Amino acid sequence: MSQVSPLPQSLHPDLPLTALAPMQDVTNLWFMKVIAHYGSPDYFFTEYFRVNDTSRLNRGILTAITENDTGRPVFAQMIGESIPDLVRTAKELCNYNIAGVDLNMGCPAPRIYRKNVGGGLLLSPEKVDRILGELRSAVNDRPLTVKMRVGFENTDNFYKILDIINRHSIDLLSLHGRTVKDMYHGAVKYDLIAEAVKRVHCPVLANGNIDSAATAVEVLSQTGAAGVMVGRWAIGNPWLFNQIRQALRFETITPVPLVEVRNYIDRLWQTPTAATMPVRSRVGYLKMFLNYIALSVDAEGHFLRLMRQTQTEVEMFNLCDRFLLTDLTKTLALAPSFNLFPNPIPS
Known part of the structure; x- marks a missing residue:
């Protein structure tokens, strides 16, 4: 048919x-x-x-x-x-x-x-x-x-x-x-x-x-x-x-440096509604994304746990810098850890 x-x-x-x-x-x-x-x-x-x-x-x-x-x-x-x-x-x-x-x-x-x-x-x-x-x-x-x-x-x-x-x-x-x-x-x-x-x-x-x-x-x-x-x-x-x-296409997958992940987080933070959104709400919104990003960055789960404890923009970005910019040779994991599922998003 x-x-x-x-x-x-x-x-x-x-x-x-x-x-x-x-x-x-x-x-x-x-x-x-x-x-x-x-x-x-x-x-x-x-x-x-x-x-x-x-x-x-x-x-x-x-x-x-x-x-x-x-x-x-x-x-x-x-x-x-x-x-x-x-x-x-x-x-x-x-x-x-x-x-x-x-x-x-x-x-x-x-x-x-x-x-x-x-x-x-x-x-x-x-x-x-x-x-x-x-x-x-x-x-x-x-x-x-x-x-x-x-x-x-x-x-x-x-x-x-x-x-x-x-x-x-x-x-x-x-x-x-x-x-x-x-x-x-x-x-x-x-x-x-x-x-x-x-x-x-x-x-x-x-x-x-x-x-x-x-x-x-x-x-x-x-x-x-x-x-x-x-x-x-x-x-x-x-x-x-x-x-x-x-x-x-049987090509080698290009590794993504963690510094690029840090740039991606910055891009997410610059949402067009940022100017009118209270910082607390904005931090909460970004955490929704970081729940998933964290799985590919740190299989041990430390980033995820510490990120969830942050309350301010400064705390959150300092933590991101610590995990993403300390070692510039690190890249994003190609297969995330499965034992750290964040809260589901309705689809």
């Missing part, structure tokens, strides 16, 4: 696709620009637009589409379960320069799935069938895409939902290989991603723990997916998309 609308051109048509996963409070316009500075993925996805009977398009999220100068396609993600309002919102989004409309069927945050949205939709294939049918009718000149997990608590509905994906000619499926209840813990079921690749008619992006270029190459080989979607590990290593491309 052919796609209803062709997917946007990738940066490197000879290579598998790469995408930055949508993450709430992270994948805003500023972070997309920062990532693009270090090496863009093929596709970006917005934070989700919340959809209900009183919702309007979030202006802040909308800037990731209307003011985006990265040169890369941006898919607009929605989260909700009210069919009339999802259709209304999808049509409104199609008035903007979006690459396509993406439906979130995987967010594992309990406050989200308890409202029967995000990952909660996986409990009701019949509802998914109705939603995708109506959205497909409404979105007929752009790609309609889905981001989901392999199930809610188990994988009982997995194949049923894949068949629904086919029935409504979805154009791209981003599949996280854990259940909603797994959150970000436990093994990623790449074998189920491979099953989805065989079963659905559209390209599949493999998602879940793509922590390094080596992992990306292994997952692509294991699943046969059309590409990979990377979330949290791109926060800790914004060079990752370039490194994945280097690995796929």
Whole structure:
């Protein structure tokens, strides 16, 4: 079955696709620009637009589409379960320069799935069938895409939902290989991603723990997916998309000196809203990123622990200097430590 609308051109048509996963409070316009500075993925996805009977398009999220100068396609993600309002919102989004409309069927945050949205939709294939049918009718000149997990608590509905994906000619499926209840813990079921690749008619992006270029190459080989979607590990290593491309071309991966990581932290600190943000809030915002950066900088966990204790800008940057600028020969680890997971970011 052919796609209803062709997917946007990738940066490197000879290579598998790469995408930055949508993450709430992270994948805003500023972070997309920062990532693009270090090496863009093929596709970006917005934070989700919340959809209900009183919702309007979030202006802040909308800037990731209307003011985006990265040169890369941006898919607009929605989260909700009210069919009339999802259709209304999808049509409104199609008035903007979006690459396509993406439906979130995987967010594992309990406050989200308890409202029967995000990952909660996986409990009701019949509802998914109705939603995708109506959205497909409404979105007929752009790609309609889905981001989901392999199930809610188990994988009982997995194949049923894949068949629904086919029935409504979805154009791209981003599949996280854990259940909603797994959150970000436990093994990623790449074998189920491979099953989805065989079963659905559209390209599949493999998602879940793509922590390094080596992992990306292994997952692509294991699943046969059309590409990979990377979330949290791109926060800790914004060079990752370039490194994945280097690995796929059998090139040596260029090491990243820790002094460059220090420059990246400075760039994150210079968020456009910095002037109006209280310093305490700004420090907290940067710590969200440092949670992930720390894993690749110091496998022992000292940086992570001490960073979380800092309270002021001076304390935080002095600590960064201590770990990142003391030895100028050190480089960013190519594969982060797995035993120091920070708090998850809703996606």
